[in-house]
Amino acid sequence: MRSFSLIDLVSLVEALRWTVALVVLALGFGVPLALGLAMGRISRFVGLRWTMAACIQIIQSVPLLGLLFFFYFGMPMFLGIQVPAIIAVTVAYTLYTAAFLGEIWRGGLEAVKQAQWEAGSCLGLSAWQQFRHIIAPQALRLSLPPTVGFLVQLIKGTSLASIIGFVELARAGQVVSAATFQPLLTYALVAAIYFALCLPLTLWSRSLEARLDGSR
Protein backbone atom coordinates (compact mmCIF):
# COMPACT_ATOMS: atom_id res chain seq x y z
CA MET A 1 0.00 0.00 0.00
CA ARG A 2 1.13 3.49 -0.80
CA SER A 3 -0.37 6.90 -0.28
CA PHE A 4 -2.05 8.96 -2.97
CA SER A 5 0.64 10.85 -4.86
CA LEU A 6 1.22 12.92 -7.95
CA ILE A 7 1.76 9.70 -9.94
CA ASP A 8 -1.84 8.74 -9.30
CA LEU A 9 -3.12 12.10 -10.42
CA VAL A 10 -1.05 11.78 -13.59
CA SER A 11 -2.46 8.35 -14.32
CA LEU A 12 -6.01 9.68 -13.94
CA VAL A 13 -5.33 12.55 -16.30
CA GLU A 14 -3.66 10.18 -18.73
CA ALA A 15 -6.71 7.94 -18.70
CA LEU A 16 -8.83 11.01 -19.31
CA ARG A 17 -7.27 11.15 -22.77
CA TRP A 18 -9.03 7.88 -23.58
CA THR A 19 -12.33 9.19 -22.32
CA VAL A 20 -11.95 12.18 -24.62
CA ALA A 21 -10.74 9.98 -27.46
CA LEU A 22 -13.81 7.77 -27.12
CA VAL A 23 -16.12 10.77 -27.23
CA VAL A 24 -14.33 12.19 -30.27
CA LEU A 25 -14.48 8.84 -32.08
CA ALA A 26 -18.14 8.36 -31.22
CA LEU A 27 -18.98 11.84 -32.50
CA GLY A 28 -16.68 11.63 -35.52
CA PHE A 29 -18.40 8.55 -36.87
CA GLY A 30 -21.74 8.94 -35.14
CA VAL A 31 -22.65 12.48 -36.21
CA PRO A 32 -22.59 11.83 -39.99
CA LEU A 33 -24.54 8.62 -39.40
CA ALA A 34 -27.03 10.47 -37.20
CA LEU A 35 -27.52 13.08 -39.92
CA GLY A 36 -28.20 10.31 -42.42
CA LEU A 37 -30.65 8.62 -40.05
CA ALA A 38 -32.49 11.88 -39.34
CA MET A 39 -32.77 12.71 -43.04
CA GLY A 40 -33.87 9.16 -43.80
CA ARG A 41 -36.56 9.42 -41.15
CA ILE A 42 -38.15 12.44 -42.84
CA SER A 43 -37.63 11.13 -46.37
CA ARG A 44 -40.45 10.90 -48.93
CA PHE A 45 -39.69 7.22 -49.38
CA VAL A 46 -41.67 5.03 -47.04
CA GLY A 47 -39.22 2.12 -47.28
CA LEU A 48 -36.30 4.31 -46.24
CA ARG A 49 -38.29 5.87 -43.39
CA TRP A 50 -39.17 2.44 -42.00
CA THR A 51 -35.67 1.03 -42.35
CA MET A 52 -34.18 3.99 -40.51
CA ALA A 53 -36.86 3.83 -37.84
CA ALA A 54 -36.15 0.12 -37.33
CA CYS A 55 -32.39 0.70 -37.03
CA ILE A 56 -32.91 3.43 -34.45
CA GLN A 57 -35.48 1.38 -32.54
CA ILE A 58 -33.20 -1.65 -32.29
CA ILE A 59 -30.12 0.27 -31.18
CA GLN A 60 -32.08 2.37 -28.69
CA SER A 61 -33.66 -0.66 -27.04
CA VAL A 62 -30.33 -2.39 -26.39
CA PRO A 63 -28.53 -1.13 -23.29
CA LEU A 64 -25.19 0.48 -24.05
CA LEU A 65 -23.57 -2.24 -21.98
CA GLY A 66 -25.22 -4.81 -24.23
CA LEU A 67 -23.79 -3.14 -27.32
CA LEU A 68 -20.31 -3.16 -25.78
CA PHE A 69 -20.60 -6.84 -24.80
CA PHE A 70 -21.89 -7.77 -28.23
CA PHE A 71 -19.07 -6.17 -30.18
CA TYR A 72 -16.33 -7.24 -27.78
CA PHE A 73 -17.42 -10.68 -26.56
CA GLY A 74 -20.34 -11.60 -28.83
CA MET A 75 -18.77 -11.10 -32.23
CA PRO A 76 -15.87 -13.48 -31.60
CA MET A 77 -18.21 -16.02 -30.04
CA PHE A 78 -21.06 -15.98 -32.56
CA LEU A 79 -19.38 -14.78 -35.72
CA GLY A 80 -15.78 -15.73 -35.09
CA ILE A 81 -14.66 -12.15 -35.65
CA GLN A 82 -12.12 -11.00 -33.08
CA VAL A 83 -11.65 -7.23 -32.97
CA PRO A 84 -9.38 -5.12 -30.78
CA ALA A 85 -11.07 -3.42 -27.84
CA ILE A 86 -10.70 0.01 -29.40
CA ILE A 87 -12.61 -1.05 -32.52
CA ALA A 88 -15.33 -2.75 -30.49
CA VAL A 89 -15.94 0.28 -28.27
CA THR A 90 -15.78 2.68 -31.21
CA VAL A 91 -18.43 0.74 -33.11
CA ALA A 92 -20.65 0.44 -30.03
CA TYR A 93 -20.46 4.13 -29.12
CA THR A 94 -20.84 5.19 -32.76
CA LEU A 95 -24.11 3.26 -33.11
CA TYR A 96 -25.31 4.55 -29.75
CA THR A 97 -24.56 8.15 -30.75
CA ALA A 98 -26.06 7.79 -34.23
CA ALA A 99 -29.34 6.37 -32.94
CA PHE A 100 -29.91 8.93 -30.20
CA LEU A 101 -28.68 12.02 -32.06
CA GLY A 102 -30.51 10.86 -35.18
CA GLU A 103 -33.77 10.72 -33.30
CA ILE A 104 -33.18 14.07 -31.58
CA TRP A 105 -32.45 15.75 -34.91
CA ARG A 106 -35.41 14.14 -36.61
CA GLY A 107 -37.58 15.77 -33.97
CA GLY A 108 -35.92 19.12 -34.65
CA LEU A 109 -36.40 18.80 -38.41
CA GLU A 110 -40.05 17.87 -38.03
CA ALA A 111 -40.66 20.76 -35.67
CA VAL A 112 -39.93 23.22 -38.48
CA LYS A 113 -43.22 24.03 -40.18
CA GLN A 114 -43.98 22.34 -43.50
CA ALA A 115 -44.79 25.79 -44.90
CA GLN A 116 -41.09 26.67 -44.64
CA TRP A 117 -40.22 23.92 -47.14
CA GLU A 118 -43.05 25.16 -49.34
CA ALA A 119 -41.88 28.77 -49.18
CA GLY A 120 -38.41 27.67 -50.24
CA SER A 121 -39.62 25.53 -53.12
CA CYS A 122 -41.89 28.35 -54.33
CA LEU A 123 -38.80 30.53 -54.67
CA GLY A 124 -37.26 27.96 -56.98
CA LEU A 125 -34.85 26.39 -54.50
CA SER A 126 -33.88 22.73 -54.79
CA ALA A 127 -34.79 20.29 -52.01
CA TRP A 128 -31.18 20.31 -50.81
CA GLN A 129 -31.04 24.12 -50.77
CA GLN A 130 -34.28 24.22 -48.79
CA PHE A 131 -32.84 21.75 -46.29
CA ARG A 132 -29.44 23.37 -46.04
CA HIS A 133 -30.46 27.04 -45.82
CA ILE A 134 -33.99 27.05 -44.42
CA ILE A 135 -34.84 23.89 -42.50
CA ALA A 136 -31.53 22.71 -41.01
CA PRO A 137 -30.56 26.03 -39.33
CA GLN A 138 -33.95 26.28 -37.64
CA ALA A 139 -33.88 22.60 -36.65
CA LEU A 140 -30.37 22.98 -35.25
CA ARG A 141 -31.44 25.68 -32.85
CA LEU A 142 -34.44 23.66 -31.70
CA SER A 143 -32.29 20.54 -31.21
CA LEU A 144 -29.41 22.21 -29.41
CA PRO A 145 -30.43 21.64 -25.77
CA PRO A 146 -31.21 17.91 -26.18
CA THR A 147 -28.09 17.47 -28.32
CA VAL A 148 -25.85 18.86 -25.60
CA GLY A 149 -27.82 16.84 -23.05
CA PHE A 150 -26.95 13.73 -25.00
CA LEU A 151 -23.31 14.78 -25.26
CA VAL A 152 -23.10 14.91 -21.48
CA GLN A 153 -24.70 11.45 -21.33
CA LEU A 154 -22.13 10.21 -23.83
CA ILE A 155 -19.18 11.54 -21.83
CA LYS A 156 -20.37 9.83 -18.69
CA GLY A 157 -21.37 6.76 -20.70
CA THR A 158 -17.79 6.18 -21.79
CA SER A 159 -17.16 4.91 -18.24
CA LEU A 160 -18.94 1.70 -19.27
CA ALA A 161 -16.02 0.88 -21.56
CA SER A 162 -14.07 0.03 -18.40
CA ILE A 163 -16.20 -3.15 -18.14
CA ILE A 164 -14.44 -4.68 -21.12
CA GLY A 165 -11.05 -3.66 -19.77
CA PHE A 166 -10.66 -0.37 -21.56
CA VAL A 167 -8.63 1.94 -19.33
CA GLU A 168 -10.41 5.26 -19.47
CA LEU A 169 -11.06 7.65 -16.58
CA ALA A 170 -13.41 5.45 -14.53
CA ARG A 171 -11.22 2.35 -14.91
CA ALA A 172 -8.11 4.32 -13.99
CA GLY A 173 -9.97 5.49 -10.90
CA GLN A 174 -10.58 1.86 -9.90
CA VAL A 175 -6.91 1.05 -10.35
CA VAL A 176 -5.70 4.04 -8.37
CA SER A 177 -8.23 3.44 -5.64
CA ALA A 178 -7.13 -0.18 -5.28
CA ALA A 179 -3.47 0.80 -5.13
CA THR A 180 -3.84 3.61 -2.61
CA PHE A 181 -6.79 2.40 -0.54
CA GLN A 182 -8.21 5.89 -0.77
CA PRO A 183 -11.45 5.35 -2.69
CA LEU A 184 -13.15 8.46 -1.34
CA LEU A 185 -10.43 10.82 -2.50
CA THR A 186 -9.90 9.01 -5.78
CA TYR A 187 -13.53 8.79 -6.82
CA ALA A 188 -14.18 12.36 -5.70
CA LEU A 189 -11.38 13.37 -8.03
CA VAL A 190 -12.78 11.26 -10.86
CA ALA A 191 -16.20 12.82 -10.35
CA ALA A 192 -14.68 16.28 -10.34
CA ILE A 193 -12.96 15.60 -13.65
CA TYR A 194 -16.22 14.42 -15.25
CA PHE A 195 -17.91 17.52 -13.90
CA ALA A 196 -15.19 19.77 -15.28
CA LEU A 197 -15.69 18.13 -18.66
CA CYS A 198 -19.48 18.47 -18.76
CA LEU A 199 -20.08 21.88 -17.20
CA PRO A 200 -18.41 23.94 -19.96
CA LEU A 201 -20.51 22.07 -22.52
CA THR A 202 -23.73 23.08 -20.82
CA LEU A 203 -22.57 26.68 -20.52
CA TRP A 204 -21.43 26.71 -24.15
CA SER A 205 -24.80 25.36 -25.23
CA ARG A 206 -26.58 28.16 -23.44
CA SER A 207 -24.49 30.85 -25.06
CA LEU A 208 -24.90 29.17 -28.45
CA GLU A 209 -28.67 29.06 -28.02
CA ALA A 210 -28.68 32.76 -27.33
CA ARG A 211 -26.47 33.47 -30.31
CA LEU A 212 -28.34 31.29 -32.81
CA ASP A 213 -31.56 32.90 -31.74
CA GLY A 214 -30.55 36.20 -33.26
CA SER A 215 -34.09 37.48 -33.43
CA ARG A 216 -34.47 37.89 -29.69
Next chain:
Amino acid sequence: MALVEIRDVHKTFGKVEVLKGVSLDVEEGEIVTIIGRSGSGKSTLLRCINALESVDSGEIRVEGERVHAKMPDLKKFRQRVGIVFQAFNLFPHLKVERNITLAPLLTGRTEKAKARALAEDVLTRVGLADKIDAWPEQLSGGQQQRVAIARCLAMAPHLMLFDEVTSALDPELVGEVLKVMEAMAKQGMTMILVTHEMGFARNVADRIVFMHQGRVWEQGPPAKLFANPETPELASFIASAK
Protein backbone atom coordinates in the same frame (compact mmCIF):
# COMPACT_ATOMS: atom_id res chain seq x y z
CA MET B 1 -51.91 33.26 -76.45
CA ALA B 2 -52.92 33.92 -72.86
CA LEU B 3 -50.23 33.94 -70.17
CA VAL B 4 -52.16 31.40 -68.14
CA GLU B 5 -54.41 28.84 -69.81
CA ILE B 6 -56.45 26.53 -67.64
CA ARG B 7 -58.40 23.81 -69.46
CA ASP B 8 -61.01 21.59 -67.84
CA VAL B 9 -59.01 20.98 -64.66
CA HIS B 10 -60.22 18.36 -62.19
CA LYS B 11 -58.75 17.80 -58.76
CA THR B 12 -59.83 15.42 -56.02
CA PHE B 13 -58.63 15.25 -52.42
CA GLY B 14 -59.57 11.82 -51.05
CA LYS B 15 -63.24 11.51 -51.95
CA VAL B 16 -63.90 15.23 -52.29
CA GLU B 17 -63.81 16.61 -55.81
CA VAL B 18 -62.55 20.14 -55.23
CA LEU B 19 -62.21 21.24 -58.85
CA LYS B 20 -64.86 19.96 -61.25
CA GLY B 21 -63.65 21.08 -64.63
CA VAL B 22 -62.29 24.60 -64.36
CA SER B 23 -61.31 26.54 -67.45
CA LEU B 24 -59.87 30.03 -67.30
CA ASP B 25 -57.53 32.26 -69.30
CA VAL B 26 -55.48 35.10 -67.87
CA GLU B 27 -53.87 37.59 -70.26
CA GLU B 28 -50.52 39.24 -69.70
CA GLY B 29 -50.87 42.30 -67.48
CA GLU B 30 -54.33 41.32 -66.34
CA ILE B 31 -55.48 41.46 -62.70
CA VAL B 32 -57.85 38.60 -62.00
CA THR B 33 -59.55 38.21 -58.67
CA ILE B 34 -61.08 34.91 -57.67
CA ILE B 35 -63.85 35.13 -55.11
CA GLY B 36 -66.16 32.55 -53.62
CA ARG B 37 -67.09 30.82 -50.40
CA SER B 38 -64.59 28.70 -48.53
CA GLY B 39 -64.44 25.25 -50.05
CA SER B 40 -65.26 26.52 -53.52
CA GLY B 41 -61.81 25.45 -54.74
CA LYS B 42 -60.25 28.87 -55.30
CA SER B 43 -57.10 28.32 -53.23
CA THR B 44 -56.63 24.86 -54.71
CA LEU B 45 -56.83 26.33 -58.21
CA LEU B 46 -54.19 28.89 -57.29
CA ARG B 47 -51.89 26.19 -55.87
CA CYS B 48 -52.32 24.16 -59.04
CA ILE B 49 -51.13 27.08 -61.17
CA ASN B 50 -47.63 26.91 -59.67
CA ALA B 51 -47.65 23.13 -59.30
CA LEU B 52 -47.90 23.04 -55.51
CA GLU B 53 -50.78 20.67 -56.24
CA SER B 54 -50.95 18.47 -59.30
CA VAL B 55 -54.14 18.25 -61.34
CA ASP B 56 -55.93 14.93 -61.88
CA SER B 57 -57.04 15.73 -65.40
CA GLY B 58 -57.13 18.68 -67.74
CA GLU B 59 -54.12 20.92 -68.12
CA ILE B 60 -52.63 24.20 -67.04
CA ARG B 61 -50.22 26.12 -69.22
CA VAL B 62 -48.19 29.14 -68.14
CA GLU B 63 -46.41 30.98 -70.94
CA GLY B 64 -47.25 28.02 -73.13
CA GLU B 65 -45.49 25.54 -70.87
CA ARG B 66 -47.49 22.72 -69.37
CA VAL B 67 -47.43 22.87 -65.55
CA HIS B 68 -47.21 19.79 -63.36
CA ALA B 69 -45.36 18.71 -60.25
CA LYS B 70 -42.86 16.58 -62.19
CA MET B 71 -42.01 19.10 -64.90
CA PRO B 72 -38.26 18.91 -65.55
CA ASP B 73 -37.58 22.60 -65.00
CA LEU B 74 -39.92 23.08 -62.04
CA LYS B 75 -37.31 25.17 -60.20
CA LYS B 76 -36.90 27.57 -63.14
CA PHE B 77 -40.67 27.71 -63.52
CA ARG B 78 -41.17 28.59 -59.83
CA GLN B 79 -38.74 31.48 -60.25
CA ARG B 80 -41.06 32.95 -62.88
CA VAL B 81 -44.24 32.48 -60.87
CA GLY B 82 -44.26 34.12 -57.45
CA ILE B 83 -46.75 33.17 -54.75
CA VAL B 84 -47.58 34.98 -51.52
CA PHE B 85 -49.33 33.07 -48.76
CA GLN B 86 -51.81 33.97 -46.06
CA ALA B 87 -49.26 33.08 -43.36
CA PHE B 88 -46.36 35.14 -44.88
CA ASN B 89 -43.91 32.23 -44.38
CA LEU B 90 -40.86 34.40 -43.94
CA PHE B 91 -37.74 32.58 -42.78
CA PRO B 92 -37.62 33.46 -39.06
CA HIS B 93 -33.89 32.69 -38.67
CA LEU B 94 -32.85 35.19 -41.33
CA LYS B 95 -32.94 38.97 -41.35
CA VAL B 96 -35.13 40.77 -43.86
CA GLU B 97 -32.24 41.31 -46.28
CA ARG B 98 -31.27 37.64 -46.27
CA ASN B 99 -34.92 36.56 -46.55
CA ILE B 100 -35.04 38.48 -49.81
CA THR B 101 -31.61 37.69 -51.23
CA LEU B 102 -31.37 33.99 -50.31
CA ALA B 103 -33.19 32.67 -53.38
CA PRO B 104 -31.72 35.16 -55.91
CA LEU B 105 -28.23 34.27 -54.67
CA LEU B 106 -28.75 30.51 -54.60
CA THR B 107 -30.36 30.43 -58.02
CA GLY B 108 -27.70 32.65 -59.54
CA ARG B 109 -30.06 35.53 -60.34
CA THR B 110 -27.76 37.98 -58.59
CA GLU B 111 -24.26 38.06 -57.16
CA LYS B 112 -23.09 38.85 -53.66
CA ALA B 113 -21.94 42.40 -54.45
CA LYS B 114 -25.33 43.36 -55.89
CA ALA B 115 -27.54 41.47 -53.45
CA ARG B 116 -28.02 44.25 -50.93
CA ALA B 117 -28.91 46.75 -53.64
CA LEU B 118 -31.51 44.29 -54.92
CA ALA B 119 -32.99 43.97 -51.43
CA GLU B 120 -33.05 47.75 -51.05
CA ASP B 121 -34.77 48.12 -54.39
CA VAL B 122 -37.61 45.68 -53.75
CA LEU B 123 -38.04 46.89 -50.17
CA THR B 124 -38.42 50.43 -51.46
CA ARG B 125 -41.18 49.20 -53.74
CA VAL B 126 -43.11 47.88 -50.74
CA GLY B 127 -42.23 50.93 -48.61
CA LEU B 128 -39.96 49.14 -46.13
CA ALA B 129 -36.47 50.25 -47.09
CA ASP B 130 -35.70 51.10 -43.45
CA LYS B 131 -36.42 47.51 -42.30
CA ILE B 132 -33.64 45.84 -44.28
CA ASP B 133 -31.72 44.83 -41.15
CA ALA B 134 -34.71 43.84 -39.03
CA TRP B 135 -35.66 40.32 -37.96
CA PRO B 136 -39.04 39.13 -39.26
CA GLU B 137 -40.55 38.87 -35.80
CA GLN B 138 -39.77 42.52 -35.08
CA LEU B 139 -42.22 43.46 -37.84
CA SER B 140 -45.99 43.77 -37.74
CA GLY B 141 -48.08 41.32 -39.75
CA GLY B 142 -48.64 43.85 -42.50
CA GLN B 143 -44.92 44.58 -42.72
CA GLN B 144 -44.10 40.86 -42.78
CA GLN B 145 -46.52 40.34 -45.63
CA ARG B 146 -44.95 43.25 -47.55
CA VAL B 147 -41.51 41.67 -47.04
CA ALA B 148 -42.95 38.41 -48.38
CA ILE B 149 -44.14 40.31 -51.46
CA ALA B 150 -40.72 41.95 -51.81
CA ARG B 151 -39.10 38.52 -51.55
CA CYS B 152 -41.18 37.41 -54.54
CA LEU B 153 -40.44 40.59 -56.48
CA ALA B 154 -36.71 40.00 -56.08
CA MET B 155 -37.10 37.01 -58.40
CA ALA B 156 -38.64 39.30 -61.06
CA PRO B 157 -41.57 36.96 -61.65
CA HIS B 158 -43.76 37.16 -64.75
CA LEU B 159 -46.85 36.25 -62.77
CA MET B 160 -47.79 36.68 -59.12
CA LEU B 161 -50.29 34.62 -57.19
CA PHE B 162 -51.81 35.89 -53.95
CA ASP B 163 -53.54 33.39 -51.69
CA GLU B 164 -55.75 35.33 -49.24
CA VAL B 165 -52.77 37.47 -48.32
CA THR B 166 -54.70 39.82 -46.04
CA SER B 167 -56.83 37.24 -44.23
CA ALA B 168 -54.42 36.78 -41.32
CA LEU B 169 -53.94 40.51 -40.75
CA ASP B 170 -55.50 42.84 -38.24
CA PRO B 171 -58.03 45.07 -40.02
CA GLU B 172 -55.92 48.20 -39.65
CA LEU B 173 -52.96 46.51 -41.39
CA VAL B 174 -54.88 45.30 -44.45
CA GLY B 175 -54.72 48.66 -46.22
CA GLU B 176 -50.93 48.91 -46.42
CA VAL B 177 -50.67 45.51 -48.09
CA LEU B 178 -53.47 46.24 -50.56
CA LYS B 179 -51.79 49.54 -51.44
CA VAL B 180 -48.59 47.71 -52.35
CA MET B 181 -50.55 45.27 -54.50
CA GLU B 182 -52.40 48.10 -56.18
CA ALA B 183 -49.08 49.75 -57.06
CA MET B 184 -47.83 46.48 -58.55
CA ALA B 185 -51.02 46.21 -60.59
CA LYS B 186 -50.46 49.70 -61.99
CA GLN B 187 -46.93 48.72 -63.03
CA GLY B 188 -48.37 46.03 -65.25
CA MET B 189 -47.71 42.87 -63.21
CA THR B 190 -49.95 39.96 -64.11
CA MET B 191 -51.73 38.98 -60.91
CA ILE B 192 -54.16 36.32 -59.83
CA LEU B 193 -55.61 36.84 -56.37
CA VAL B 194 -57.82 34.85 -54.12
CA THR B 195 -59.31 37.34 -51.73
CA HIS B 196 -62.17 38.26 -49.47
CA GLU B 197 -61.46 41.97 -49.92
CA MET B 198 -64.43 42.95 -52.06
CA GLY B 199 -63.37 46.58 -52.15
CA PHE B 200 -60.03 45.64 -53.68
CA ALA B 201 -61.71 43.24 -56.10
CA ARG B 202 -64.09 45.99 -57.19
CA ASN B 203 -61.53 48.77 -57.56
CA VAL B 204 -58.35 47.13 -58.82
CA ALA B 205 -59.27 43.92 -60.65
CA ASP B 206 -59.80 43.81 -64.41
CA ARG B 207 -61.93 40.75 -64.02
CA ILE B 208 -63.72 38.92 -61.24
CA VAL B 209 -64.07 35.17 -61.27
CA PHE B 210 -66.72 33.77 -58.98
CA MET B 211 -66.11 30.13 -58.08
CA HIS B 212 -68.81 27.95 -56.66
CA GLN B 213 -68.73 24.21 -55.91
CA GLY B 214 -65.50 23.63 -57.81
CA ARG B 215 -66.57 25.46 -60.96
CA VAL B 216 -66.19 28.89 -62.47
CA TRP B 217 -69.76 29.97 -61.86
CA GLU B 218 -69.68 33.43 -63.32
CA GLN B 219 -67.05 35.90 -64.47
CA GLY B 220 -66.73 39.37 -65.90
CA PRO B 221 -65.65 42.94 -65.20
CA PRO B 222 -66.21 43.97 -61.57
CA ALA B 223 -68.69 46.75 -62.30
CA LYS B 224 -70.99 44.43 -64.22
CA LEU B 225 -70.62 41.48 -61.88
CA PHE B 226 -71.29 43.39 -58.69
CA ALA B 227 -74.16 45.42 -60.18
CA ASN B 228 -75.91 42.67 -62.14
CA PRO B 229 -75.01 39.18 -60.95
CA GLU B 230 -76.57 36.66 -63.33
CA THR B 231 -76.77 33.74 -60.93
CA PRO B 232 -78.59 33.62 -57.60
CA GLU B 233 -75.45 32.07 -56.02
CA LEU B 234 -73.33 35.12 -56.83
CA ALA B 235 -76.10 37.48 -55.78
CA SER B 236 -76.34 35.82 -52.38
CA PHE B 237 -72.53 35.73 -52.06
CA ILE B 238 -72.28 39.45 -52.75
CA ALA B 239 -75.06 40.15 -50.31
CA SER B 240 -73.35 38.11 -47.58
CA ALA B 241 -69.93 39.64 -48.23
CA LYS B 242 -71.14 43.19 -47.65
